[in-house]
Amino acid sequence: MEFEFDDDKPIYKQLVEKLKLEIVLGHFQSGEKLPSVRELSTMICVNPNTIQRSLAELENEHLIYTKRTAGKFVTEDENIIHQLKQELAKDKIDSFVSDIETLGLKIEDVIKLLKERKNS
Amino acid sequence: MELVEFKNLSKNFGSKEVLKKINLTIEKGKIYGLLGPNGSGKTTMIKIINDLLQPTSGEILINGCEPGIESKKIISFLPERTYLNMNMKVSELIQFFKDFYEDFDEKKAVQLLHKLKIKETDQLKNMSKGTKEKVQLVMVMSRKADLYILDEPIGGVDPASRDYILETILTNFNDGSSIIISTHLISDIEKILDQVIFINQGKIVLNEDADTIRKKKKTTIDKLFREEFKC
Numbered sequence: 001m002e003f004e005f006d007d008d009k010p011i012y013k014q015l016v017e018k019l020k021l022e023i024v025l026g027h028f029q030s031g032e033k034l035p036s037v038r039e040l041s042t043m044i045c046v047n048p049n050t051i052q053r054s055l056a057e058l059e060n061e062h063l064i065y066t067k068r069t070a071g072k073f074v075t076e077d078e079n080i081i082h083q084l085k086q087e088l089a090k091d092k093i094d095s096f097v098s099d100i101e102t103l104g105l106k107i108e109d110v111i112k113l114l115k116e117r118k119n120s
Numbered sequence: 121m122e123l124v125e126f127k128n129l130s131k132n133f134g135s136k137e138v139l140k141k142i143n144l145t146i147e148k149g150k151i152y153g154l155l156g157p158n159g160s161g162k163t164t165m166i167k168i169i170n171d172l173l174q175p176t177s178g179e180i181l182i183n184g185c186e187p188g189i190e191s192k193k194i195i196s197f198l199p200e201r202t203y204l205n206m207n208m209k210v211s212e213l214i215q216f217f218k219d220f221y222e223d224f225d226e227k228k229a230v231q232l233l234h235k236l237k238i239k240e241t242d243q244l245k246n247m248s249k250g251t252k253e254k255v256q257l258v259m260v261m262s263r264k265a266d267l268y269i270l271d272e273p274i275g276g277v278d279p280a281s282r283d284y285i286l287e288t289i290l291t292n293f294n295d296g297s298s299i300i301i302s303t304h305l306i307s308d309i310e311k312i313l314d315q316v317i318f319i320n321q322g323k324i325v326l327n328e329d330a331d332t333i334r335k336k337k338k339t340t341i342d343k344l345f346r347e348e349f350k351c
Contacts, residue, residue, distance in 0.1 A: 007310055007340035010331035042291050045283060047151055047312045050331070 003044040011046060015054040023063060023074055024085045034064060034072045122181075123148050123267055123298050124169055129178030131164055131322075138164050140322040141178065146267070146298055151312055153330075153341070154302040156319035157349045162302045163200060165319070166271055169300075170197050183266070193222070196265035198257060200272050206245040210238060210255065217259050229262035232288060249276045257285060261292040268299045274308060282308050307342040316341055318348060 005014050022028045034040075037055065041048040055072060058064045062080055064072050075081065100110050124146035131139040139161050146152060156162050167173040168180055171187035182191035204213065210233060217224045230240070236254055244252060253276045260268065270289070274282045282305075290312060293299055303309060310316075316333060318326035325348070326333075330341060337344055 005311055007307065007342065008334060008338060010334045011311055012331055013335075038291075042287050045286050045290065045312065047314055048290070048293065049150065049314050050311075053331075 003046075005046075012050050012053040012057070015044075015046065015050065016057050019054060019058060020063065020084060020088065023081060024088060028074050030074055030078060030081060031076045032074050033070070034074065036071060121148055122146065123183060125179075125181040126165075127179040127181070129168070129175045129180055131161075131168065131173065132176045138322050139168075139175075142322075142324060144317070144324055144327065146300065148266070148296050148298055150314040151293065151299045151301065152315045152317060153306070153309060153313040154300055154317050154319065155304075155306060155341075155345055160319045161322045162319055163271060166197075166269055166300070166302060169267075169269060170195060194266040196221075196260045196263040196268045198260040198268075198270045198273055200275075202252060202256065204244060204252075204256065206243075208244050209240065210242050210244070211240040213244070213255070213259065214240070217262070221263050223264040225262050225264060228292070229258055232258045232262065236284070250278060250281065253277055254281065254285065257288065261288055264294065266297050268293075268297065270299065270301045272303055273301060274303065274305055279308075286312055306345050307340065310341040313341070318345065320349065 003015070003018055005011050019028070028034060034055075035043065037048050037051045040046075040051045055064065059066065059072070062077070063075055063084065065075060066072050097107070097110075100107075122145050124144075126142045126144040129139060129142045130137065142165070154162050154165065164173060168175055169182065169187065171191060180187060183194065185191065208216065214226055214229055217229070218226055233240070233255070236251075236258070238247075238251065238255060244255070247255065253273070257270070257273055260270070268289075273289070274285055277285060286309065289299065289301075301309060301313070310330065313330045316326065316328055316330050317324060333341060333344065339347075
């Protein structure tokens with residue numbers, strides 16, 4: 001796993017986003033065991049406390065769960081993962097739309113452009 | 121719980137005030153970056169924790185006690201300069217550390233050295249500056265200490281080896297122990313820090329959680345440092 005971080009944003013937040021993406025992409029599959037905090041820490045060269053904090057946030061959002069003594073696992077609830085995918089897509093669209101708006105284009109123009117792109 | 125406590129501590133060298141009424145707590149289980157420009161008092165603070173200098177006034181407590189034999193047992197210190205006998209072989213150095221420190225893990229040291237392709241028969245004086253630094257770091261990190269103090273651990277090491285060194289530090293950072301890293305090479309180490317301490321002219325000017333700084337200032341620790349200490 002290769003993770004690059006921007007040092008000007010909270011690293012734990014970035015890690016939460018990256019792990020969410022890994023789950024949506026199925027690199028960590030539903031029900032799969034996650035590497036331990038220590039393993040993740042050395043794998044991506046980030047402080048173990050930061051890893052802990054990110055995993056706690058994922059757990060809060062029910063994306064992962066802890067089996068006592070066995071470690072942390074990706075949720076087996078496919079609905080949650082599906083929902084996450086929708087959320088990530090929405091975030092992408094939000095940032096796309098705001099980029100488009102700074103160019104002075106309207107949504108309708110963009111839809112036209114997208115259709116053209118699809119047809120070409 | 122507090123591992124180290126500076127209470128209103130000052131240190132003078134003659135009429136020069138090097139540390140001015142420092143109040144600082146080092147907690148268990150965290151990695152601290154002690155960052156400041158040249159001559160700001162970093163090494164003096166580190167030497168006081170290690171009982172190599174005495175405060176002029178105020179107090180320093182390690183696990184609630186004054187520094188001494190007991191505190192040396194729980195602190196593993198990598199000084200800025202080499203203090204090792206250059207005529208030693210790596211195997212002799214390992215024996216030396218084993219004799220000195222009860223908590224030295226020989227197996228771990230050998231393992232880490234092999235990973236760096238350093239042989240036990242190698243002699244220190246035949247090594248490059250960077251390799252010597254790596255050997256020393258391995259020795260220091262192979263102790264099972266409560267507090268590791270690393271004064272400029274990556275200064276002489278090439279960028280490719282820096283990542284290996286950070287990995288070594290992280291792998292051996294066991295639960296409940298703490299690390300204080302002092303360095304100028306902030307961008308190389310900032311993502312492994314929990315807490316950032318800026319020191320300038322003998323005073324603590326910032327002591328904050330690394331991610332909180334990034335969130336509040338929307339900048340890297342390295343850039344913040346450059347701004348704060350602009351000449």
